[in-house]
Amino acid sequence: MTNPTSTPPGSNLDPHDSAGHDVRDMYSPLPVAPLEEHALSGPTRTLWRDAWRRLRKNKLAMAGLAWVVLVIAVTLSADLWVPDAFGDPETINTATAAQNYLLPPSAEHPFGTDKLARDVFSRVVYGARISLSVGVIAVFISITIGLIMGALAGYYGGLADVLVMRLADVFLAFPYVLFAVALIAVLGPGYINVFIAIGVLGWPTIARVFRSSILSVKENEYIDAARAMGASDARIIFRHILPNAIAPIIVYGTMATGGAILTEAALSFLGMGVQPPTPSWGLMLSDAKALMQRAPWMMIYPGAAILTTVLSFVLMGDGLRDALDVKMKD
Amino acid sequence: MTRLLEVIDLQTHFFTRDGVVKAVDGVSFTLDKGETLGVVGESGSGKSVTAMSIMRLIPDPPGKVVGGDIIFKGDSVLEMTAQQVRSLRGNRIAMIFQDPMTSLNPVYRVGEQIGESVRLHKNASKQEAFERAVELLDLVGIPHPRERARDYPHQFSGGMRQRAMIAMAIANQPKVLIADEPTTALDVTIQAQILDLMNELQDRTGTAIIMITHDLGVIADMADKVLVMYAGRPVEYGSAADVFYNPKHPYTWGLLDSLPRHDVAMKDTLNPIQGQPPSMIRVPEGCSFHPRCPYARVKCIKEEPVLRHTEAEHGSACHFAGDDGFVRGEATACREVS
Amino acid sequence: MALLKVENLVKHFPVEQGVILSRVGAHVKAVDGVSFEVDQGETLGLVGESGCGKSTTGRCIIRLIEPTSGPIEFEGRNVVAMGRRGLREFRREVQIIFQDPYASLNPRMTIGEIVSEPLGVNKMGTAAEQRKVVQDLLDVVGLNPEHINRYPHEFSGGQRQRIGIARALTLRPKLIVCDEPVSALDVSIQAQVVNLLQDLQDQFGLTYLFIAHDLSVIRHISDRIAVMYLGKIVEVGDYKGLYDAPHHPYTQSLLSAVPVPDPELQRKRERIILQGDVPSPINPPEGCRFHTRCPIAQPVCSQKEPELRDVAPGQKAACHFAKPFPIDLKVAVQKG
Numbered sequence A: 001m002t003n004p005t006s007t008p009p010g011s012n013l014d015p016h017d018s019a020g021h022d023v024r025d026m027y028s029p030l031p032v033a034p035l036e037e038h039a040l041s042g043p044t045r046t047l048w049r050d051a052w053r054r055l056r057k058n059k060l061a062m063a064g065l066a067w068v069v070l071v072i073a074v075t076l077s078a079d080l081w082v083p084d085a086f087g088d089p090e091t092i093n094t095a096t097a098a099q100n101y102l103l104p105p106s107a108e109h110p111f112g113t114d115k116l117a118r119d120v121f122s123r124v125v126y127g128a129r130i131s132l133s134v135g136v137i138a139v140f141i142s143i144t145i146g147l148i149m150g151a152l153a154g155y156y157g158g159l160a161d162v163l164v165m166r167l168a169d170v171f172l173a174f175p176y177v178l179f180a181v182a183l184i185a186v187l188g189p190g191y192i193n194v195f196i197a198i199g200v201l202g203w204p205t206i207a208r209v210f211r212s213s214i215l216s217v218k219e220n221e222y223i224d225a226a227r228a229m230g231a232s233d234a235r236i237i238f239r240h241i242l243p244n245a246i247a248p249i250i251v252y253g254t255m256a257t258g259g260a261i262l263t264e265a266a267l268s269f270l271g272m273g274v275q276p277p278t279p280s281w282g283l284m285l286s287d288a289k290a291l292m293q294r295a296p297w298m299m300i301y302p303g304a305a306i307l308t309t310v311l312s313f314v315l316m317g318d319g320l321r322d323a324l325d326v327k328m329k330d
Numbered sequence B: 001m002t003r004l005l006e007v008i009d010l011q012t013h014f015f016t017r018d019g020v021v022k023a024v025d026g027v028s029f030t031l032d033k034g035e036t037l038g039v040v041g042e043s044g045s046g047k048s049v050t051a052m053s054i055m056r057l058i059p060d061p062p063g064k065v066v067g068g069d070i071i072f073k074g075d076s077v078l079e080m081t082a083q084q085v086r087s088l089r090g091n092r093i094a095m096i097f098q099d100p101m102t103s104l105n106p107v108y109r110v111g112e113q114i115g116e117s118v119r120l121h122k123n124a125s126k127q128e129a130f131e132r133a134v135e136l137l138d139l140v141g142i143p144h145p146r147e148r149a150r151d152y153p154h155q156f157s158g159g160m161r162q163r164a165m166i167a168m169a170i171a172n173q174p175k176v177l178i179a180d181e182p183t184t185a186l187d188v189t190i191q192a193q194i195l196d197l198m199n200e201l202q203d204r205t206g207t208a209i210i211m212i213t214h215d216l217g218v219i220a221d222m223a224d225k226v227l228v229m230y231a232g233r234p235v236e237y238g239s240a241a242d243v244f245y246n247p248k249h250p251y252t253w254g255l256l257d258s259l260p261r262h263d264v265a266m267k268d269t270l271n272p273i274q275g276q277p278p279s280m281i282r283v284p285e286g287c288s289f290h291p292r293c294p295y296a297r298v299k300c301i302k303e304e305p306v307l308r309h310t311e312a313e314h315g316s317a318c319h320f321a322g323d324d325g326f327v328r329g330e331a332t333a334c335r336e337v338s
Numbered sequence C: 001m002a003l004l005k006v007e008n009l010v011k012h013f014p015v016e017q018g019v020i021l022s023r024v025g026a027h028v029k030a031v032d033g034v035s036f037e038v039d040q041g042e043t044l045g046l047v048g049e050s051g052c053g054k055s056t057t058g059r060c061i062i063r064l065i066e067p068t069s070g071p072i073e074f075e076g077r078n079v080v081a082m083g084r085r086g087l088r089e090f091r092r093e094v095q096i097i098f099q100d101p102y103a104s105l106n107p108r109m110t111i112g113e114i115v116s117e118p119l120g121v122n123k124m125g126t127a128a129e130q131r132k133v134v135q136d137l138l139d140v141v142g143l144n145p146e147h148i149n150r151y152p153h154e155f156s157g158g159q160r161q162r163i164g165i166a167r168a169l170t171l172r173p174k175l176i177v178c179d180e181p182v183s184a185l186d187v188s189i190q191a192q193v194v195n196l197l198q199d200l201q202d203q204f205g206l207t208y209l210f211i212a213h214d215l216s217v218i219r220h221i222s223d224r225i226a227v228m229y230l231g232k233i234v235e236v237g238d239y240k241g242l243y244d245a246p247h248h249p250y251t252q253s254l255l256s257a258v259p260v261p262d263p264e265l266q267r268k269r270e271r272i273i274l275q276g277d278v279p280s281p282i283n284p285p286e287g288c289r290f291h292t293r294c295p296i297a298q299p300v301c302s303q304k305e306p307e308l309r310d311v312a313p314g315q316k317a318a319c320h321f322a323k324p325f326p327i328d329l330k331v332a333v334q335k336g
Helices: A047-056 A061-074 A076-088 A120-154 A158-173 A176-187 A192-217 A220-226 A233-245 A247-269 A281-291 A297-323 B047-054 B080-090 B110-121 B125-141 B159-167 B188-203 B216-222 B239-247 B250-258 B298-302 C054-061 C084-093 C110-122 C125-139 C145-149 C159-169 C187-204 C215-221 C239-244 C251-255 C262-267 C329-333
Strands: B005-016 B019-031 B036-042 B063-072 B093-096 B176-180 B208-215 B225-230 B233-239 B308-311 B312-314 C004-017 C023-038 C043-047 C072-074 C094-097 C173-179 C207-212 C224-229 C232-238 C309-314 C315-317
Touching: A047 A061, A061 A076, A061 A120, A061 A297, A076 A120, A120 A158, A120 A192, A120 A233, A120 A281, A120 A297, A158 A192, A176 A192, A176 A247, A192 A233, A192 A247, A220 A233, A220 B110, A220 C094, A220 C110, A233 A247, A233 C239, A233 C251, A247 A281, A247 A297, A281 A297, B005 B047, B005 C187, B019 B225, B036 B047, B036 B216, B036 C125, B047 B063, B047 B176, B047 B208, B093 B159, B110 B125, B110 B159, B110 C159, B125 B159, B159 B188, B188 C251, B208 B216, B216 B239, B216 C262, B225 B239, B225 B250, B233 B239, B233 B250, B233 C145, B298 C251, C004 C054, C023 C054, C023 C232, C043 C054, C043 C215, C054 C094, C054 C173, C054 C207, C084 C094, C094 C159, C110 C125, C110 C145, C125 C145, C125 C159, C159 C187, C187 C215, C207 C215, C224 C239, C224 C251, C232 C239, C232 C251
Parallel strands: B019 B233, B036 B208, B036 B225, B093 B176, B176 B208, C043 C207, C043 C224, C094 C173, C173 C207
Antiparallel strands: B005 B019, B005 B063, B225 B233, B233 B312, B308 B312, C004 C023, C004 C072, C224 C232, C232 C315, C309 C315
């Protein structure tokens, strides 16, 4: 039965065991291996580290992450090079406007220029600032409200649950964009109000996701174990429930960032969001729609920016969902 | 003579992110009409994967039957076309699963589901199929079968659902019935009902049964032959009497010795098998049981033992099976495992 | 004096109906008048099929579930009436071990954090002292103390159950409620954990309330055993009497239904196969709750509820016709 071509598996054994038997003899008792040999080896694996390892293997999610990182890097460094190289995104240079308006893409203006002779690339880059900050800030607002509401409903249940969930139903029953438009009509246009409107409108879904996540985590006996040792509610929520219930929020929050960017674009397109001359992708589309045939670049580039950025967030969310799936037992 | 079912050196592997899992690694057995084979082993021992391989239900990827053969009435199941496999499944070979709560579709009436399995394989009208379903429900001991056939699964208790599953499995008078832990999710008094029912149906129809379980009591009740599996490999195979009264593998000894009994007084401490079940990614080399075996010698890590037939129809995959004095209760341990 | 005394414990769960405003209609009578005592240092086995209320009883005792009524006395103090403070004290002395070795350990915490948490919650010891306690405990339950920084998913089921046991021991409790501690484990591992629990009992003078559905494990570990059916105790007695001479027909059927790992014996055994299913605990049968399935039921059984009465020294059964095994099997066959 021994395979002569490969080294026998036992060949790394010490030739003598503790009792002095020669273990090269096939009939000597086998020394007892330390416990670790067939249970634990290698560095400690945390669930977060495992998730990151899985995420790294997901090519689409990593492409999404790379794109988002690139957009962030370009946006953050924009002040250093974009206006110098391509022109200011907001101010209209009246002196050169007459010959520079509606130029098609060229080396000097890679995305062309708009009807006010501003560089489209520069406006797309600065538009990303608005889009990303809307995404991040609005989702931050949504998550903050959503986590509190979801925790109230999921952990305490009873009347708190009924009230919170019915309120969420009311929010969800309104047509989303219409509600946002109405809210901005009350608050007045401007990007701060866009953050608030999108953020406030986003909480019910987060609350629902978090509530059901809490409910399923609460079923676990380690929660009972914590109660049985006398742990306080706060300790149970923050040490036991939150770390285990947060994964769906991370996934949903990532996807919702894409959604918030899309909503901002829609609101600005309708004229209810960011106001000119501040560049915003939605606003740029709105400007472009009358000139669609004459200057298609005015529409293509901001459109592509929305598409790729939103898609990247969705792909990242998808990848995170697979990577954070903690249901597997091995 | 052609056997009803013959499994020869079956190897089913799963190709996972963490490595190759040899879920089934060299399993062989035969099954004849009216026989019951008990397959016993702990979780991860490969007993369910063996059953799924016979049914050609291994998800590919990640799983794949990489070696051996499965011969049903002289034909290789592995070489069948998808069409042929479909006409085999649920017809000549049927299966009952562990969880009676999830194996019935909640949106169809129980009678329709049982009738469906008749209609798939026989040319029956909807009405005929329903009549057959009522007949089957009666056969498996469901009271008021005509009314109950119109119920939805959630209106059935766990025991009744398992009876309905059996009714569905025997709808087309299969030659082989594979039962994968059919009573594990049930209470003991319900388990007794189901085992009784299976024994009775077998007496009446001569269906061969493969009973997969971790419960040696269930095996003792049902099985004519027993296959003991450990870490994907067969470690002992023989008649029920051989395996229970003259076991030849230290793992089988360990299983029998570690069980507390409700019918006889026991001594104060139990005799567990020490150590932990192996990780299926890194199965120990040589004999996979060696890290937990008190009789392991150097040979056990250097050479992989094969299931040897020490006498007609009784085999043990232990290097020392059949040696003088290597008998359950008499062999002396040569090392201490903790 | 008994360490734990449960008197007429009742737990009814409301069945919620309606979506907008839940109205309470029916109740699931999970535990319906259960009384027993557990003495210092003994193991009381609580056995029964799923839904009989054994787990609910265990959880009521440590107040993970609020009982509907019935005093539960631990060392003379009424657990049901305890306030926040009293409960905290009480929970240092009573701990629980759970069934599922996967769900009972927080996957985001290391073994060290899990086992030391009871100390942290009760603000006992410095970090270094806690670490020492944890390492000692891991050693006691047969785990490598060096694994203190590992996470639960790196361990096998049996090892995880040992971690759960170590956590229950951290506060050096007097009573441990073991809620099906071995039923999720593989056969070869069950015996390891049963042995460990017995060793720990000797070493620390523990008292166990051992809840299980497996009659073999219960027989092995228990000094006395109570059999539950549909929220009530139907028979209680010491392990010898109960297994050798069960008096209640339910105990008898239960024992006869468990297959023994001995083919010749198993196929020769006389068995009572109970008909039908356990009735719903929302509407338990009138009179004796077992009468709908009982092989020896008489008209009186559906009218009058039998009291738990002495049937042998140290053994009580709640049956109008309690008598030792074997019961008249012909009756059983007729009924079937």
